[in-house]
């Protein structure tokens with residue numbers, strides 16, 4: 193198999209410094225290994241999670257392989273918990289942590305402010321994954337990644353999840369410290385766009401993660417450890433979706449960083465407008481969180497007028513993605529024409545379809561158009577009643593996070609792994625094949641899921657074991673949609689497998705390559721964009737105010753009268769906490785002290801690094 | 804900030820699209836009477852079976868073509884629905900479902916209708932639908948509630 197350097201033009205450029213070994217990057221090794229480590233953890237999660245996805249997909253045509261995976265994976269729902277957690281939380285978070293740490297450094301052209309924090313991100317995140325992984329693999333956390341109370345898993349599951357989230361806060365902190373240091377050296381300058389987008393992504397997530405942090409620390413962890421034995425399920429669900437909508441932008445924005453700031457360079461185009469790019473990220477910062485109730489249109493305990501309010505704010509969050517669609521098209525057309533494309537659509541074949549990194553991200557963008565449309569369906573208030581909690585929803589998010597984001601991660605890896613290791617990409621052809629197969633697979637899969645969902649297939653249900661799925665209701669036949677899901681799932685798995693093979697073989701490739709981070713230039717530059725966009729602290733404050741407006745009344749109502757309901761006893765799913773009688777009050781105090789100490793430590797860290 | 808004129812046109816068209824969408828959704832609410840569920844009261848976690856309306860579970864006729872179905876989501880059945888004994892009502896009947904959960908969160912869906920809502924312990928979910936079309940309807944739990952989640956189902960026959 194011949195290996196082709198990722199980007200011929202860049203690779204052909206003479207090296208300025210012949211002494212530097214290929215693969216050495218411009219940044220300190222002590223800050224680079226945590227990035228490599230995060231990426232490795234993400235790719236392992238993709239491998240394990242993807243295989244479990246395959247089991248779920250073929251279960252729909254009555255092929256049940258859980259007999260072979262026992263005792264490690266005992267049943268469908270244990271696998272589904274791992275699938276959701278590994279792919280939607282671990283893979284996406286570790287990629288965001290690693291990739292956006294790197295783009296922050298690249299944007300500022302300087303290392304991160306704190307090596308201690310950079311390495312801390314890796315350790316905290318990894319320990320979190322190991323602890324949660326232990327709980328899930330031992331069948332003590334079959335609560336799915338949404339962890340709705342009063343279901344209660346092993347406390348290590350929630351503790352691990354908290355650590356994973358804490359790792360993202362450490363990235364954000366380090367970014368802000370780096371921004372501060374950079375500002376001292378570059379007074380009056382505009383924040384470089386690449387760093388700007390990376391930092392605002394994490395600021396958005398900082399705001400978003402408040403909900404799940406409060407839920408985990410105040411309800412789920414104490415519940416699972418036996419310190420409290422009742423919870424308010426309507427409140428915990430609301431806190432979950434406080435974070436749960438905005439989390440999709442934490443999945444998506446790292447992909448947007450690549451699409452906006454790097455990808456144009458890869459297709460021979462330029463960033464269309466510096467100001468508009470900043471504006472888009474600010475819109476996400478402002479509107480990601482105050483829309484979360486659109487996931488709770490069908491919740492009995494939430495007043496309808498609040499749902500209506502969140503429906504309207506949801507419309508606002510469609511705007512930045514609509515702008516993105518335009519900007520991407522404009523940028524691609526510029527690139528295609530630059531490469532000699534003529535005529536109305538003649539620029540499309542002229543895009544570098546031979547470059548797997550480009551193809552992966554083009555397919556990601558195309559698929560995301562469908563993802564966006566189906567998202568608008570979900571968000572559409574009354575229409576939601578048709579699709580809520582049906583297989584339509586997995587159909588939708590496998591083409592958003594499962595494709596737009598995942599394919600972009602794959603596309604970025606095609607240059608990032610050679611960049612980090614100095615090894616040439618193993619095989620361009622196989623890399624191309626992998627992303628095409630994945631796309632064809634996921635489109636088939638999602639077609640099956642969405643069709644089935646509209647015809648009433650519930651989501652998160654083991655179809656192979658569901659006796660109602662066959663010959664129960666006259667005239668109901670889900671066979672074909674389930675077959676499409678299964679076939680699509682198999683093709684996706686083959687595509688994903690070839691991608692991982694490409695990554696592994698690249699690690700062992702003897703051929704070296706020198707790859708640079710493709711940073712794009714702008715057509716309409718920073719000088720023509722509004723300076724106020726750079727006051728990110730003020731924008732974050734405004735975002736916080738909007739959240740108070742959108743969630744203040746909701747949380748007030750739910751907390752004041754407990755959603756007008758009494759506390760609900762927890763239901764242990766595989767792990768029963770044991771607290772010696774009479775000890776619970778003491779343990780609650782100890783727990784509160786530990787949490788306070790943890791935040792105190794965080795604060796100290798902030799101060800020490802800030803001085 | 805400089806914005807290309809084509810982009811301004813594009814954004815205007817997007818705005819029109821969003822407004823049209825809102826009008827269509829408004830029509831579904833105001834002229835077709837599709838409503839979201841909202842708070843319909845609460846129950847105490849202890850002794851649900853002693854509290855109205857859950858002291859009398861099952862399908863009851865409350866008027867001419869009017870029915871009320873009170874049910875309890877629990878791991879893992881729709882109490883009191885039995886899988887092999889369908890509920891039956893004549894075509895044109897209006898059924899009001901009143902449901903809550905006695906353990907974890909469940910989800911109530913009747914296939915082919917807009918009966919679709921969460922069943923949350925402590926909260927009462929109330930939904931009404933008029934079954935004009937004769938046929939068999941699947942009643943199913945659509946929120947994961949444990950190992951035998953897929954056992955929570957039943958049938959409604961509209962004759």
Ligand code: HEM
Nearest residue numbers: 242245246248249276279280336594651652653681684685
């Ligand atoms: C080989 C590729 C994949 C296959 C065959 C696959 C298959 C599936 C299936 C069949 C389900 C539905 C389970 C149910 O509703 O009962 C599912 C759920 C899910 N998948 Fe995938 N998937 C794949 C890749 C991915 C990727 C790449 C992501 C995200 C980055 C992802 C995220 C999710 C999530 C979040 C759920 C929902 C879990 C839940 O409802 O708790 N999947 N997957």
Ligand SMILES: [Cu+2]
Nearest residue numbers: 436437486487
């Ligand atoms: Cu959402």
Ligand SMILES: [Cu+2]
Nearest residue numbers: 909944948955
């Ligand atoms: Cu259930």
